[in-house]
Amino acid sequence: MGEEFPHKPAGKPPLASAVEMMHLVLPNHANQLGNVLGGQLMQWMDIAAALAAMRHAGKVCVTAAVDSISFLEPIRIGHIVHIFATVNRAFRTSMEVGVKVFREDPINGTRTHAASAYLTFVAIDQYGKPLPVPPVEPQTLEEQRRWQEAEFRRQQRLQQREYLRQLRQQHAADVSQASEELR
Numbered sequence: 001m002g003e004e005f006p007h008k009p010a011g012k013p014p015l016a017s018a019v020e021m022m023h024l025v026l027p028n029h030a031n032q033l034g035n036v037l038g039g040q041l042m043q044w045m046d047i048a049a050a051l052a053a054m055r056h057a058g059k060v061c062v063t064a065a066v067d068s069i070s071f072l073e074p075i076r077i078g079h080i081v082h083i084f085a086t087v088n089r090a091f092r093t094s095m096e097v098g099v100k101v102f103r104e105d106p107i108n109g110t111r112t113h114a115a116s117a118y119l120t121f122v123a124i125d126q127y128g129k130p131l132p133v134p135p136v137e138p139q140t141l142e143e144q145r146r147w148q149e150a151e152f153r154r155q156q157r158l159q160q161r162e163y164l165r166q167l168r169q170q171h172a173a174d175v176s177q178a179s180e181e182l183r
C-alpha cells in the first residue's frame with residue numbers, strides 16, 4: 001500500500017462499463033420452496049460485478065470484499081432475474097461496484113427490486129500484484145451521488161478493518177499475558 005503510480009490512466013464514465021445480465025430461474029437454481037438460493041444469486045451478482053470491474057479497469061480483477069448484501073424479496077422459479085452492475089467509484093487499485101437485482105414476472109410484466117450489494121474489486125497482474133485503475137467520471141446526478149457515497153463506504157470499510165485488527169491484536173496480547181500469569 002502507499003505506492004504511487006506515475007501515470008494515472010484517463011477517466012471513464014460508469015455507463016462505459018455498466019453490465020446488465022438476465023437469467024431465467026430454473027428448478028436447479030432454487031431451494032425446496034421454489035425460491036432462488038442466496039448463493040446462486042450471489043454468484044450471478046459477483047459475475048456481473050466482475051465484468052463491470054474488468055471492463056472499467058481493462059485488466060483482470062478479483063473480488064476483494066462483498067458488503068451490504070440485502071435479499072429484499074424472494075425470486076421464484078419461472079421469474080426472470082435482471083442484474084445491473086455499475087462501477088460507482090475507482091480508488092487506487094480498487095473499485096466499488098454497485099449491483100441491483102430485479103425480479104420480473106414474465107406473465108404479468110411486474111418488476112420488483114429484489115436484492116442489492118456493494119462489491120470491491122482489485123485489478124491485478126499475472127502475479128496477483130494490484131495495478132492502478134482509471135478514475136470514474138460520473139456524468140449524471142445519480143452517478144454523482146453513487147460516486148460520493150462510495151467514498152463514505154470505503155472509509156467505513158477501512159475504519160472497520162483497522163478497528164477489528166486492533167481488537168484482535170489486543171486480544172492476542174491479553175491471551176499471551178494470561179498464559180504468562182498462569183505459569
Ligand SMILES: CC(C)(COP(=O)(O)OP(=O)(O)OC[C@H]1O[C@@H](n2cnc3c(N)ncnc32)[C@H](O)[C@@H]1OP(=O)(O)O)[C@@H](O)C(=O)NCCC(=O)NCCS
Pocket residue numbers: 001062063064065091092093094095120122124128130157
Ligand atoms: C484483493 C487482493 C489482491 C489485495 O491484495 P493486497 O496485497 O492486500 O493489496 P493492498 O493491501 O495493496 O490493497 C490493494 C487494494 O485493495 C483494497 N483491499 C484489499 N483488501 C480489501 C478488503 N478486504 N476490502 C476492501 N478493499 C480491500 C485496498 O484498500 C487497496 O485499495 P486501493 O489501492 O484502491 O487503495 C488480495 O487480498 C487477494 O488476492 N485476495 C484474494 C482475491 C480472490 O481470490 N477473490 C476471490 C475470492 S473467492
